[in-house]
Amino acid sequence: MSNGNPRRPFLRMLLLPTIAALGYVGSMPPRAIAADRTVDNRVGSDGAIGLEEFERLHREVQPPSVEEWRSISWKTSILDAVAEARASGRPILLITTNGHLLGCG
Amino acid sequence: MKLNEPELAELIRTKFVAVAVYHAAAVKRKDAEGDLYRRLQADDRFTVKQPNAAVCLDANGMLLGFVNDPTGHVQPMLEGVLRDFKAPATQPVELVKRPTVVELFPHEGTTPEVCERDLKWAPKPPTGGLVVQANSKNLDAHPPGRPSLGIGRGCLWVRKDEAEALVKGTFPDSLKVRLARFNVWDNSKGRAGVWKSADVHELKLNLEDGRVSGTIVLGEPGQARGAWFRGTMLGFVETKGGVVTRFDLVIRGEGRIANGDDGAKPTHVAMAFRLADPTDMAYDVTPSGYLAAQDEYLR
Numbered sequence: 001m002s003n004g005n006p007r008r009p010f011l012r013m014l015l016l017p018t019i020a021a022l023g024y025v026g027s028m029p030p031r032a033i034a035a036d037r038t039v040d041n042r043v044g045s046d047g048a049i050g051l052e053e054f055e056r057l058h059r060e061v062q063p064p065s066v067e068e069w070r071s072i073s074w075k076t077s078i079l080d081a082v083a084e085a086r087a088s089g090r091p092i093l094l095i096t097t098n099g100h101l102l103g104c105g
Numbered sequence: 106m107k108l109n110e111p112e113l114a115e116l117i118r119t120k121f122v123a124v125a126v127y128h129a130a131a132v133k134r135k136d137a138e139g140d141l142y143r144r145l146q147a148d149d150r151f152t153v154k155q156p157n158a159a160v161c162l163d164a165n166g167m168l169l170g171f172v173n174d175p176t177g178h179v180q181p182m183l184e185g186v187l188r189d190f191k192a193p194a195t196q197p198v199e200l201v202k203r204p205t206v207v208e209l210f211p212h213e214g215t216t217p218e219v220c221e222r223d224l225k226w227a228p229k230p231p232t233g234g235l236v237v238q239a240n241s242k243n244l245d246a247h248p249p250g251r252p253s254l255g256i257g258r259g260c261l262w263v264r265k266d267e268a269e270a271l272v273k274g275t276f277p278d279s280l281k282v283r284l285a286r287f288n289v290w291d292n293s294k295g296r297a298g299v300w301k302s303a304d305v306h307e308l309k310l311n312l313e314d315g316r317v318s319g320t321i322v323l324g325e326p327g328q329a330r331g332a333w334f335r336g337t338m339l340g341f342v343e344t345k346g347g348v349v350t351r352f353d354l355v356i357r358g359e360g361r362i363a364n365g366d367d368g369a370k371p372t373h374v375a376m377a378f379r380l381a382d383p384t385d386m387a388y389d390v391t392p393s394g395y396l397a398a399q400d401e402y403l404r
Contacts, residue, residue, distance in 0.1 A: 063240065068113075091162065091190050094126065096158050
């Protein structure tokens, strides 16, 4: 029945421009696809991640760009440190941790 | 961490040669690096027997000072070392004169650079592959006192053939599983965790037109004790000239995925991935998952 689903005409109206838009997007380079994808730029009501939430979390789950301890030129090899200590005449500071200090622990 | 204090960082940056090692891997290395580490450890004065330590030595391997907890009294120790320090004036005694593990310096004057590297415990990032920065955050946690806190840092290695598959528009199964098993964890307060293969109950991950989407279920969601996670993901992969130029991904969900209390209240957690900067000093640091699972990691 044509009136069995009152949302159908609305969906058709929504789908036609969407399909046209997707055709355009399909011809764009990858970066443009990512940047211009506005179909779901919100927190998904079904729990999916929308583009806005993606961008926010991707930015938020990131260490500060400037940290004092990262201004130190850390070496990851004691032998390399010994070689530099010989050349520079400086003492060595060795920090040992369970889980790497530089962040892969 | 105290190492973030400007005065202490300045002291280390200008007066010392700083080196950071992962105790569990360093102590097992069967090469010159591991041999030297074990020699230092064997010195009764050296407290590297406890893995969290800050130790000072000179280029001859002479111990100059130490503290057990590098987050504690590092600065007074360093200042004390500097007061008494005199750089060795003569050619140093070889640190590894009588190697106990391997023949480190077969000829007089051999430099450390030519020593073999134990690739089991100190592997290099896969040639032709990718290094991806993989961070995590507990979204329910109070804002940390310092901006550097609250973010767990880790990494993900991608094999050459997997990178090539990404270029062709396919997200390889091996990479999906590695990402799930070794990077879906909140390591903002400590070491990362590793899931067993059998814990991966759902892993739907699609790459279509450069867009990554999917869902993931690890462990048994809702169970009263033990680790579990249920989440969703969105990301973007871009390539140029046959090279992956973007690997941005976010996984967000809920679960019990932090080390510590086995019955802790589940939390909302997010993981964020991006290509690592090859010039970053942590670029070739081994993923903890590699050290935990060895041969399984790059399988």
